[in-house]
Amino acid sequence: MTGSTNPFSTYVPPKVWSPATPSGGAFANINRPIAGATHELELPIGKHPLQLYSLGTPNGQKVTIMLEELLAAGHTGAEYDAWLIKIGEGAQFGSGFVEINPNSKIPALVDRSFDAPVRVFESGAILVYLAEKFGAFLPQDLPARTETFNWLMWQMGSAPFVGGGFGHFYAYAPEKLEYPINRYAMETKRQLDVLDRLLAERRFVAGDEYTIADMAIWPWYGCMVMGELYDAAEFLSVHNYQQVRRWADEVAARPAVIRGRKVNRMRGKPEEMVAERHDASDLD
Numbered sequence: 001m002t003g004s005t006n007p008f009s010t011y012v013p014p015k016v017w018s019p020a021t022p023s024g025g026a027f028a029n030i031n032r033p034i035a036g037a038t039h040e041l042e043l044p045i046g047k048h049p050l051q052l053y054s055l056g057t058p059n060g061q062k063v064t065i066m067l068e069e070l071l072a073a074g075h076t077g078a079e080y081d082a083w084l085i086k087i088g089e090g091a092q093f094g095s096g097f098v099e100i101n102p103n104s105k106i107p108a109l110v111d112r113s114f115d116a117p118v119r120v121f122e123s124g125a126i127l128v129y130l131a132e133k134f135g136a137f138l139p140q141d142l143p144a145r146t147e148t149f150n151w152l153m154w155q156m157g158s159a160p161f162v163g164g165g166f167g168h169f170y171a172y173a174p175e176k177l178e179y180p181i182n183r184y185a186m187e188t189k190r191q192l193d194v195l196d197r198l199l200a201e202r203r204f205v206a207g208d209e210y211t212i213a214d215m216a217i218w219p220w221y222g223c224m225v226m227g228e229l230y231d232a233a234e235f236l237s238v239h240n241y242q243q244v245r246r247w248a249d250e251v252a253a254r255p256a257v258i259r260g261r262k263v264n265r266m267r268g269k270p271e272e273m274v275a276e277r278h279d280a281s282d283l284d
Contacts, residue, residue: 026172030090035102041094045112046081046278053083053097054107056265056273058163058219058229059123063107064277065215065260066130066137071280072256075134077113082263082277124156127212137212148206151213154194159220161187162229171230185236188224192241195221199243203250214251219261222248259283 022028045051050067054060070078085091085106092104101108101121109126111118111133120129131138139145165184169177195217198205205213220229225245227233238245251257262283265273274282 027088030087030093035098035104036093037095037098038090038093039095041091041096043094043096043100044083046083048079048081048278049111049113050078050080051083051110051112052080052107052264053085053100053109054264055085055087056261056263056267057106058159058223059105060107060264061219061261062123062216063109063126063130064263065219065257066127066212068256068260068263068283069215069254070130070134070136073136075136078130078134079280080277084264084266084275086266122156124152124216127152127216131212137210137215139206139209139211144207144209148211148213151205152216155213155216155220158191162191162220162224166232167230170232170235189236192221192225192236192238192244195247196241196243199247204247210251210254214247218248218251218257222251226252 019031019033043051043053052063052067054063056064064082067078067080067082085097085108087106091097092101092106097108098104100110100119103121105121107121107123107126109120109129111120111129120126128138138148161184165180166188169180169184173180195205202208204210205217221244223229224232224236225238225241225248227238233239262272262274263277264275266275267273277283
């Protein structure tokens with residue numbers, strides 16, 4: 001109950017739900033119970049076949065890291081334009097963006113190397129698309145490929161509990177409530193323990209090879225144990241997950257990761273933020 005000092009106070013749902021006005025908390029100005037565009041806005045198109053529309057959140061970083069890794073591996077066809085989508089201002093509800101991703105979430109990619117442009121949305125789908133397009137960072141051997149997909153899907157299913165669950169109630173909700181914070185802190189720590197046990201037995205998430213599974217998981221869980229998410233490192237005792245930290249540090253030191261996480265980034269040190277990327281020199 002809003003304004004209550006009792007975290008276990010009883011909320012009685014009405015027979016028919018309707019959104020609170022205002023709903024409160026961070027991002028309240030862009031939350032709404034319907035989909036679709038709110039305004040007309042065409043998206044810009046740059047010079048490269050791959051056009052990325054994104055923001056440097058953990059989900060956005062997955063794709064820019066992948067693109068920079070592809071370029072570092074010599075795949076020149078992975079050159080791309082990265083356009084900034086300011087989700088706090090509702091840019092994801094512009095008509096052009098909604099045409100690419102009806103779900104109005106970043107990142108979204110358009111591949112214009114075909115006669116008809118191909119849209120790709122959802123960060124995991126984009127990673128798979130790029131891996132298959134360039135034949136990189138996704139094993140061809142079926143067992144190793146399956147293990148990579150296992151952990152990619154683990155991230156896609158697990159991270160919402162970290163972001164929309166723990167991160168929201170710990171860092172963004174209009175008031176601190178004990179029950180949801182405890183609930184999602186427990187789940188976040190359980191997930192970190194899953195990774196810690198896994199990485200005690202292998203160098204990277206899917207085995208000895210660096211894959212799209214690492215690129216998907218690192219911006220969330222790697223950055224968390226490095227103390228870069230929600231200012232919650234002490235609260236979650238992330239120092240206990242030593243194997244995750246070992247892996248996180250190794251991935252963080254990769255030149256392509258350093259470059260990729262700069263793109264479309266709006267928070268951090270000035271030298272770590274590049275609002276838009278249209279050429280490799282933009283990151284130098």
